[in-house]
Amino acid sequence: MEIQSPMKLKRLVVIGRHKKDRISDLPDAILLHILSMVPDGKQVVRTSVLGKRWRSLWMSVPMSIDFNFPQTENLVVTLDYLSSTLTELHYCKSCDKIPRFTIGGFRYEHCYAKYVDLWVSFATKVAKVEEFLLGLLSINDQTYDFPSYAFKNSLLKDLELRNCQLNPRTTVDWTNLSSLKIGYIDLTDDAMEKILSGSPNLKSLELDNFSGLQRLEINSVKLTQVMIESYYNDNDEIWLEIVAPHLQHLEVLELCSEIRIGQRNVPSLVTAVFRLNFNF
Structure with a gap:
């Protein structure tokens, strides 16, 4: 089992932060369909903290x-x-x-x-x-x-x-x-x-x-x-x-x-x- 060095882990985290958010780039219709399948309404509301794109999206579900x-x-x-x-x-x-x-x-x-x-x-x-x-x-x-x-x-x-x-x-x-x-x-x-x-x-x-x-x-x-x-x-x-x-x-x-x-x-x-x- 390979153990990552702290420096290497830090470098991976930085790369991950700059990675493109593919889910947020999906069309509204697809995102709304995904949200409509979430059984708990409270969880749907909580998606508003995921980012600017999600802030008001849940209101249409x-x-x-x-x-x-x-x-x-x-x-x-x-x-x-x-x-x-x-x-x-x-x-x-x-x-x-x-x-x-x-x-x-x-x-x-x-x-x-x-x-x-x-x-x-x-x-x-x-x-x-x-x-x-x-x-x-x-x-x-x-x-x-x-x-x-x-x-x-x-x-x-x-x-x-x-x-x-x-x-x-x-x-x-x-x-x-x-x-x-x-x-x-x-x-x-x-x-x-x-x-x-x-x-x-x-x-x-x-x-x-x-x-x-x-x-x-x-x-x-x-x-x-x-x-x-x-x-x-x-x-x-x-x-x-x-x-x-x-x-x-x-x-x-x-x-x-x-x-x-x-x-x-x-x-x-x-x-x-x-x-x-x-x-x-």
Whole structure:
């Protein structure tokens, strides 16, 4: 094994510093393609330190934001992660396109509402994402009050909300929404009616771990798929009635309180799947 002298090593380093950077000389289209293949958005942002050519190149890369909170009750860890989300959003606001924004596993309490407000505002007003997932875990039955302005969004295509209270005070405008998933919520007939009437292009609806709803009336020709999982109601005299003349596919899963589906109410139904758990 040959051992290089310090002088020779120094000479090699100097030569290396003056070597031409072939990657930076590639066309923008190729560099953007390379950056688009990097799975971690944070790593894409960090390429800005590689040189002048890279300083603003990353901003043109479609970049999704994913916040997956660590499952811990440690307050310091939670606050550190919350702080890191603000830093990431600060940089991401310079991106030309952010197609998806997801938040998962956040243990929500009312004292954290300002952070969730910021995420929702960023997703709907700044990034104008097409896909938004707000997956909150409820602590002591505390749920997040979904803001009124977020019910007016013509760019959203896929929306998933968990442990969010939905009380639209006026009409809903989710013109391009095609898929809606709502979970861990107390729904009212009025709220559901406004949501469905304000989502004319909705094709798929999933309701998971919900209560309160007594009548699910779907008149849209496009909404043909509905999945209901874990519908519960403490009052035995209250049930959920489904009226959907254009519904083609229905799934009812897990432990559910009484659901009434008359044949005349679903005349277009092609497939119906029932996988239920019975608690005697």
